[in-house]
Amino acid sequence: MECAVEARGLVKVYPGGVRAVDGVSFCIRRGEIFSLLGPNGAGKTTTVKMLATLLRPTSGDAYIMGRSVVRERGEVRRLIGLAPQDLTSDDEMSGWDNVYIQARLYGYPPGEARERARWALEYMGLLDVAGRKAATYSGGMRRRLEIAMSIVHRPSVLFLDEPTLGLDVQSRRHLWGLIRSLRREGVTILLTTHYMEEAEALSDRVAIIDHGRIIAEGAPAELVARLGGDRVHIVMGSPGEAERLAGELAARGWRARAAGREVVVTVENAAEALPRLAPLVRGAREIRVSRPNLEEVFLELTGRSLREGEEALDSFRYRVLARRIRR
Amino acid sequence: MLDETLVLTWREVRKWLGRRGVLVSSLVTPLVWIALFGKSFNLQALLQPPPGSLPPGSEQLVRAMQEALRRRILELFGTTDYFTFMASGMLVVFSVFQGMFSGVSVIFDKRLGYMERLLSTPTPRPAIFLSRVLATLFRVTVLDTLLLAAALAMGMHLREGVTPIDLLAAWAYVLLLAAALSAGYATLSFYAEHQEVLFAASNLINLPLMFSSNALFPLKQMPDWLQAIAKANPVTHAASLVRHHLIGAPIDNYTLSLAYLTALTAALLLAGLYLSIRWMENR
Numbered sequence: 001m002e003c004a005v006e007a008r009g010l011v012k013v014y015p016g017g018v019r020a021v022d023g024v025s026f027c028i029r030r031g032e033i034f035s036l037l038g039p040n041g042a043g044k045t046t047t048v049k050m051l052a053t054l055l056r057p058t059s060g061d062a063y064i065m066g067r068s069v070v071r072e073r074g075e076v077r078r079l080i081g082l083a084p085q086d087l088t089s090d091d092e093m094s095g096w097d098n099v100y101i102q103a104r105l106y107g108y109p110p111g112e113a114r115e116r117a118r119w120a121l122e123y124m125g126l127l128d129v130a131g132r133k134a135a136t137y138s139g140g141m142r143r144r145l146e147i148a149m150s151i152v153h154r155p156s157v158l159f160l161d162e163p164t165l166g167l168d169v170q171s172r173r174h175l176w177g178l179i180r181s182l183r184r185e186g187v188t189i190l191l192t193t194h195y196m197e198e199a200e201a202l203s204d205r206v207a208i209i210d211h212g213r214i215i216a217e218g219a220p221a222e223l224v225a226r227l228g229g230d231r232v233h234i235v236m237g238s239p240g241e242a243e244r245l246a247g248e249l250a251a252r253g254w255r256a257r258a259a260g261r262e263v264v265v266t267v268e269n270a271a272e273a274l275p276r277l278a279p280l281v282r283g284a285r286e287i288r289v290s291r292p293n294l295e296e297v298f299l300e301l302t303g304r305s306l307r308e309g310e311e312a313l314d315s316f317r318y319r320v321l322a323r324r325i326r327r
Numbered sequence: 328m329l330d331e332t333l334v335l336t337w338r339e340v341r342k343w344l345g346r347r348g349v350l351v352s353s354l355v356t357p358l359v360w361i362a363l364f365g366k367s368f369n370l371q372a373l374l375q376p377p378p379g380s381l382p383p384g385s386e387q388l389v390r391a392m393q394e395a396l397r398r399r400i401l402e403l404f405g406t407t408d409y410f411t412f413m414a415s416g417m418l419v420v421f422s423v424f425q426g427m428f429s430g431v432s433v434i435f436d437k438r439l440g441y442m443e444r445l446l447s448t449p450t451p452r453p454a455i456f457l458s459r460v461l462a463t464l465f466r467v468t469v470l471d472t473l474l475l476a477a478a479l480a481m482g483m484h485l486r487e488g489v490t491p492i493d494l495l496a497a498w499a500y501v502l503l504l505a506a507a508l509s510a511g512y513a514t515l516s517f518y519a520e521h522q523e524v525l526f527a528a529s530n531l532i533n534l535p536l537m538f539s540s541n542a543l544f545p546l547k548q549m550p551d552w553l554q555a556i557a558k559a560n561p562v563t564h565a566a567s568l569v570r571h572h573l574i575g576a577p578i579d580n581y582t583l584s585l586a587y588l589t590a591l592t593a594a595l596l597l598a599g600l601y602l603s604i605r606w607m608e609n610r
């Protein structure tokens with residue numbers, strides 16, 4: 001099997017001793033969307049920066065279409081496109097100038113660069129507003145401009161670091177559509193996100209990353225299936241009652257645990273289990289069935305929620321982001 | 328590499344010109360300085376004895392004294408008009424002050440993430456450094472030309488028989504000094520995290536550079552220790568060269584000044600290239 005991106009034991013220790021990435025390996029197949037899903041500070045950005053030749057790995061190596069990010073940096077840079085986590089376009093310049101400059105930096109002479117810029121802006125639905133300063137763009141348009149700047153040279157591999165950070169649901173879905181369409185063009189995409197729905201909606205495969213290590217990897221459905229089917233949530237009157245019920249069910253061989261006033265029972269298939277389960281439960285206020293998602297996979301693996309530490313962004317960058325997204 | 332350097336320079340220039348009122352706000356300070364400072368010190372007036380204060384029959388002696396004083400002033404300032412002296416010095420000082428903006432651009436690109444985008448492209452690394460220096464040279468050329476035009480309108484005198492070659496030479500020396508400073512500030516900015524470091528450095532460097540040079544006052548009337556410092560100060564050499572060409576002031580050693588300035592600029596550019604590339608490729 002051929003990997004478009006192959007990471008082999010990537011480690012990054014920042015000066016000062018933070019071990020941000022701690023032995024990460026994976027293989028992204030050609031033409032797939034691969035997501036790194038993890039909470040803030042998990043090491044997603046650091047991983048992407050090593051793959052994009054911005055940081056030298058402390059140890060390990062990675063290969064982009066077979067080229068080493070340590071030893072063949074120039075070749076790698078020609079193969080990749082990067083949309084960094086921050087909004088990097090110049091808001092003092094027009095969308096057109098931003099994309100055109102990018103095309104020139106990839107070595108296109110002026111005429112071709114104009115064609116490339118026109119194509120990228122059109123692809124991202126920004127041609128109509130290309131003459132306007134980026135400062136006047138909405139948050140969704142700014143994010144699309146970021147991607148337009150990164151695809152102007154038709155990269156084989158595209159890195160999207162939190163491409164929908166700070167966007168409302170509608171703009172996010174619009175962007176998802178564009179990302180899928182890029183994959184149909186044959187671009188291999190590595191996406192990082194801490195939005196579980198995003199990883200689930202877009203990726204062919206997901207690697208869940210926490211504290212610089214990959215703790216699970218596979219197709220979203222596969223990961224969820226590993227959790228073992230459905231969840232029955234039984235809401236009781238009090239935490240005490242929930243504890244007691246969980247104990248009784250566990251004694252009868254059910255996979256049950258109490259969480260506050262709720263008892264969560266893991267079953268293969270809720271439709272089959274409910275008729276057997278219901279007679280054992282007395283005093284329930286509410287019974288719900290849920291299909292687990294990646295959020296729960298993460299919770300199960302780490303005992304923490306994906307959204308913890310949401311405020312960990314550098315405060316300056318956060319303010320800039322907030323200011324730029326506001327419109 | 329030249330192509331990418333010019334594209335990135337164009338980016339800086341384009342942003343600069345796109346800022347409304349940028350010319351006015353850049354020129355206000357130096358204009359106010361030459362107007363207030365340059366016009367307030369009237370050398371000619373020193374030569375005029377107060378009316379009625381001379382004993383009869385002393386005209387001859389007075390005229391001789393006046394002539395001696397005039398020659399002394401000419402020897403010190405290279406002109407008898409302080410405004411002309413000061414304005415030509417400010418052209419040089421102004422290029423020193425502009426150097427910092429190369430650093431500002433580096434810091435903001437780093438903080439806003441543009442630097443990362445840039446570094447992920449195959450752009451030759453020297454272009455990333457050199458474009459900052461070139462952009463400052465462009466700004467200095469525009470601003471100094473406007474400043475010179477304003478100074479001429481306010482009564483600055485160019486030397487008799489000044490040629491276009493003189494103007495080109497003067498601009499070349501202004502730019503040589505500007506390149507040295509902008510290379511220094513750009514380099515510092517790759518390693519500095521915050522713009523405050525840059526502002527602190529420029530406060531520490533710019534004003535002392537100006538006052539320990541012959542930009543505002545001639546060397547020869549300074550105490551010896553200050554003269555020694557001033558002679559090592561690149562601003563002195565640039566100002567001497569510029570004055571030589573623009574207002575015809577005598578210069579001690581043309582070749583030495585030129586060599587000193589060229590060597591310093593080359594050293595700072597080379598060090599800047601080396602250090603900035605090291606920062607870009609070894610993180």
Ligand SMILES: Nc1ncnc2c1ncn2[C@@H]1O[C@H](COP(=O)(O)OP(=O)(O)O)[C@@H](O)[C@H]1O
Nearest residue numbers: 014018020038039040041042043044045046047
């Ligand atoms: N330049 C840096 N110097 C030191 N530590 C850093 C630096 N950048 C990130 N870190 C730390 O490395 C860890 C991983 O960060 P990052 O890769 O940005 O995570 P993510 O993108 O998943 O939010 C965090 O603990 C973060 O604080």
Ligand SMILES: [Mg+2]
Nearest residue numbers: 044045085162
């Ligand atoms: Mg990140």
